[in-house]
Amino acid sequence: MTDALRRHVIGTPGWWRGDPWLPVTFVALAAFLAVFVLYPLVLVAAAPSVEDWSRVVNTPRWRNATLNTLTMVVLSTTSSLILGFVYAFAVTKGQVAGRRLFEAVPLLLLVTPPFVGGLAFLLLLGRRGLVTSTLLGLDVSIYGWHGLWLAQTLSFFPVAFVILRSTLLGIDPTLEQAARDLGASRAQVLRTVTLPLATPGLLASALFIAIAVLSDFGNPMLIGGRFRVLATEVYTQLTGWANVGTSAALGLLLLVPAVVFFALQQSVQRRTRQRFATVGGRGVSLPEPPPSPPLRAALFATCTVVTLFVAATYLVIVLGAITQVWGVDASVTSDHIRGVVRHLPALANSLVFALLAAGVCTVLSLLAAYLVQRCGVPLRGALDLSTLLPAAIPGTLMGVAFVLAFNTPPLRLTGGGTIIVLAMAVSYLPVGYRIFAAALAQLQPSLDDTARNLGASRMRTLVDVILPLVRGAAVAAFVFCFIQAVGTLSAVIFLVSFDTPLASVTILNLAEQGQWGRAAALAAVLVSVTFLALAAVRGVVGQGFTSLVER
């Protein structure tokens, strides 16, 4: 035990030998994480005074907020995971009609800046919503935990979908076929083969969604009503009261459940990793038999409902962009679209920064996952934790931490694009890392050993053997980081400067002031341009964003 622990801390004996690039990469990665994850966090941790802490612990408002936060984590994570799995199952194994279309829908949701989705949600389902009021004649309030539950499920199931789709496609079909040949029923195959093999993906999704729910502030802000959660309180304390101490204390409170989830996920995954490595060589299997008609119909119905909702969201945004004044003057206008010209620099920045951030994030997360899982480097636990940590930091807190850390020499980065790119890359590092970790968990370590026995160095093995096998995961990580970064708000709202306006921040400003026409127009253009950029990425990597994973 102590021996294993020692190996964990100081590394496998002789880990650095044989490949000079390995220690260089290790040191560079460790330095990056120390400067851009740990250092800002230490500054935040030092911000609250004893008084701030006692205030946070003794105020009923925050005890309730803590309880509410945990409730939402349980509810929204469960529902997002179920919807994400059903949806991923439908498009990978359900053989539903319109699979191509259905595959693109969750990505469309991901690419929509959350507050735009939230606004559309209100316009559709609010007290005066198109569906609730105009079509159904109801006077219902969606404000509160139930509306928030629905909104968070729709916001976060795409995360589960992206990860689980990649996981389900990565499952060697010969295993399922073998089970079928041995006489297992469909349910038995699902329960005893597919689900256990999807465990790393399910756990990765659960961890991500739980942490995303913990730090989500867009949905609670728009839809929570009087239902307070910690993330909105962090934001409120900071932007309203400029109370860095209380805000940081509340933010650090959020880290506790995040770290617990992380530890749980880690321990379960360590056990499953050994049992279920499936990609060695690659088997060829007969085409899967289609699922039973009722199941297929149910899967199709689920996908259709989600798709219709997403279609309605975009319809509302497009209508908003060409309507004179939403809800008052329905005449058609091109004023708002023409007004977008003013925000072209913001649009360009959003795209360029997000592309750069996605590149940085993909490379770093691949390296981190490879070094931690395969190379026996020292301080693996610390490396692992610091790569995952940003996911637990509410975006606003991260933004402030970056301002605290990088507004003064020696590392003065504020006012430029670099700090925005870094904030985005660091924010989504855990996403990329988890995607790669799940993909690597499916590769048998004997693959590395074979390559190494044939004389390849560690880094050569990564580039020549591992990378081609996890190429799908790399594209998934890049695309995921890119589309999240385009829409991100909380992490960058404090970092935008005169030379680096961003479309997401501008849209929020416009929407907040009731200039919905222009906000909707800018959102519509942003989403369109994002898809064009994804098409360009497809041109470069030769792969469609709808087929994230090809092996």
Added chain:
Amino acid sequence: MAHLAASHCRRLGTTPRRLALLAVLFALLATPFGAAQGSLLVYAVINQDDAELLTDMFRERTGVDVRFLRGSTGELVTRVIAERGSPQADVLLGGASTLHISIAESGALAPYVSPVAAYLPANARAEDGTWTGFYLTALGIGVNEERFAQRYGDRALPATWEDLLDPAFEGEIVLTDPVASSTAYLFVQLQLQRLGLEAGWDYLEALAPLVGQFPSSGGAPPQLVGTGEYTLGVSFVHALARYRAQGFPVSLIVPPGTAGEVGAVSIIAGGPNPDNARRFVDFIASAEAQQAFADQSLTTALHPDVVAPAAAVPFAAFDLIDYDPALAGEQRDEVLLRWQSVVD
């Protein structure tokens, strides 16, 4: 040659088309982030379109390359204070004078007494010149006429702050969170100062359970009332007037005994363009800028020559209490802590 290059590309697993796309990407990435010279950088708390209006005018008049960054009050105040060591902007445009006073106390503002602003009364500018007032607005109640008629029929609209306490309005009132929004804090202080501490807290504790939602942004209540999500909302009168002018069915009520706020402009100490910052403050104080701003924002201008636009609530309609902003500033932590313990 071209043939060779093409085959070379293929050998590397790329095609000319992909190379072209890469080239476009790199061209985009090469866009410089550098700062311009002889310019002016403005942090704007006022609305996006109002900031566009004023900076466009200033650019036309002076040729100065002026740029602005729009943000919420709290966000930009946090920035100004956090950036004290190395200021990124020259001017803070908009926001209550009380806020400018507290930033000035942190030493982040530079004094400048604009000769153009000599017309200002003493309570609309700082004695030491750290801030200069340029508009006035006051708190009021917005009512969505359609929703009100639908729910309460022929009933008269509320006319006083006390009228809001009717239990029939439960869940129909929207008030910003005073912790997050300076507008709502002004409302809380107004009640405490108008009624006295004890009666003031009684009022707030009676009102809080009726409130359907406490959003964070001061801009939210007029929007939520305008679209009919809620029947009643507390907001600045000019913000409500803007929704009404756009055609939303919003009635404006200015209850007797309300509090006003002087919106101010100030110069950030150590900013990169101090000369242009002073020119900008002069410009904001000019009759021309004040007229244009009042026409669009529907706030009340402070310059005596400005003609109030028809859609704005005339200044004479405000029945203001003798509001003490210094007291409000002193009590802030204490009041907000109590608010957080009585309202969950």
